[in-house]
Amino acid sequence: MTHGFLPAAARLGLDVTLLTDRAEAHEFDGPVVECDVSDYREIVARIDGEPAAVLSNSDFLQAPAALAAAYFGLPSKDWRAATRAKNKALMRRHLASMDPVFSADAGRVPPDAPYPLVVKPREGVASEDVFLVRDALELATRVKEIAARRNDPLVAEEYLPGRLHTLETLGDGRELRVLGSFSTTLSPPPFFVEERLEWTAPPPETPQVLRQLEALGIGFGACHTEFVVHEGRARIIEVNYRLIGDHCDFLLADLLGIPLFEQILRVHLGESLPGWTIPQPRHAVAEPVIADRSGTLTAAPGPLQMEDGHVRLSYRPQRTVGDTVAVTRTNRDYLGTVRAIGPGQEEINAALTRFRAAHNWTIT
Structure with a gap:
């Protein structure tokens, strides 16, 4: 944002307001509004006037930004597509008829699962807590290890070679x-x-x-x-x-x-x-x-x-x-x-x- 989108907005002559829950992390000379940006209702409530666009480049904020843009009648991503993309379990479910891939809640993997599997946070980023597991014991060990650091849902997916x-x-x-x-x-x-x-x-x-x-x-x-x-x-x-x-x-x-x-x-x-x-x-x-x-x-x-x-x-x-x-x-x-x-x-x-x-x- 600091070195890409904000300078680009300045070159286009746009007036930018930055909405964030981490104001101290940004180097921005314009208006900064603190709010819960994970909630589209908060975004809508904190936008003053009629915006020309609503944009985020965060993995986690695509659906809230799309919903806020739709509220103002602006061009936007389909919030449902943004939700499917972010939630790996929903993505697998939606693509099952085109490309079936084994996917299950990491805590409820059946005994006949097609190991090796990849265990990962359902909505994770940056390869964080992503591991290849070769059997049920490795899966249980990794799930326990990850659960000690975070409490969001985990999925176990079929390993796709290539x-x-x-x-x-x-x-x-x-x-x-x-x-x-x-x-x-x-x-x-x-x-x-x-x-x-x-x-x-x-x-x-x-x-x-x-x-x-x-x-x-x-x-x-x-x-x-x-x-x-x-x-x-x-x-x-x-x-x-x-x-x-x-x-x-x-x-x-x-x-x-x-x-x-x-x-x-x-x-x-x-x-x-x-x-x-x-x-x-x-x-x-x-x-x-x-x-x-x-x-x-x-x-x-x-x-x-x-x-x-x-x-x-x-x-x-x-x-x-x-x-x-x-x-x-x-x-x-x-x-x-x-x-x-x-x-x-x-x-x-x-x-x-x-x-x-x-x-x-x-x-x-």
């Missing part, structure tokens, strides 16, 4: 446009930390994903979908009905050479997608620097932009010096993300290696 991809889309309610795709490298099981995202052409199975998104009601604004491809079949892992995160949103905007944040705002203002032509993209990689131990971050670079030959590098920290770091084996372990755009994989990999060697991240 190559992990993302699909980045943008829709105006009439047209859903594919922006591109990343190939994702994960940490070894039982964890699911995203270690690298590499720009690739959308796989041939992408139309299968688009049909499932249509069935879910996805078609307005930005959407980030994660899916696997195995033996010619594409199967959705999860749908994040917002722009891709972990600084890949900035990489996407730089790579495509389009005003991505402005365009998402324009869609929410009721405008149609423009007829821009996306240029033939070069190669691109987003590679997080991941904490390897717990402690205090005592040395780390700040934001950087640089050229290494024909490779353009950007680094944006997600932790700053002085922060306490606790290794969780999730995407929350990111200290920062290096983004690289260049002519090819070999040049980018060499530039990333040189960048990491030239900078120091120390956890004491």
Whole structure:
């Protein structure tokens, strides 16, 4: 929000009011209104006047924002689609006729369940408390472990093998446009930390994903979908009905050479997608620097932009010096993300290696 949508709103000449339950976390010079943003009724009550748009990029706030926008008669996502996308059990139930995937409450898994399973929070994010379990004993152990940290519902789903991809889309309610795709490298099981995202052409199975998104009601604004491809079949892992995160949103905007944040705002203002032509993209990689131990971050670079030959590098920290770091084996372990755009994989990999060697991240 701070470095993407708010500057884009300023460039469009929009007057912005920020509604939040964490006012101290935001660096914003405009009006800040504190309210329970998880409740659409509170959002509606705290909006003064007739807004031109209501927008959130939070996983948890898509349905409340959609309901608030609908109250004011504004273009918005279907709140039911936003709810299906967020709630993994509802998503599986809705797609069961197209792509049946075993899914159950993690506390009520039948003995004949098709192990291995993936246990995870029903409405979780960032690979938090997501584990591969190979039998009923591992499942029970992980459920007990997770329950000691959180009390929200857990699901156990069939493990879907295959190559992990993302699909980045943008829709105006009439047209859903594919922006591109990343190939994702994960940490070894039982964890699911995203270690690298590499720009690739959308796989041939992408139309299968688009049909499932249509069935879910996805078609307005930005959407980030994660899916696997195995033996010619594409199967959705999860749908994040917002722009891709972990600084890949900035990489996407730089790579495509389009005003991505402005365009998402324009869609929410009721405008149609423009007829821009996306240029033939070069190669691109987003590679997080991941904490390897717990402690205090005592040395780390700040934001950087640089050229290494024909490779353009950007680094944006997600932790700053002085922060306490606790290794969780999730995407929350990111200290920062290096983004690289260049002519090819070999040049980018060499530039990333040189960048990491030239900078120091120390956890004491």
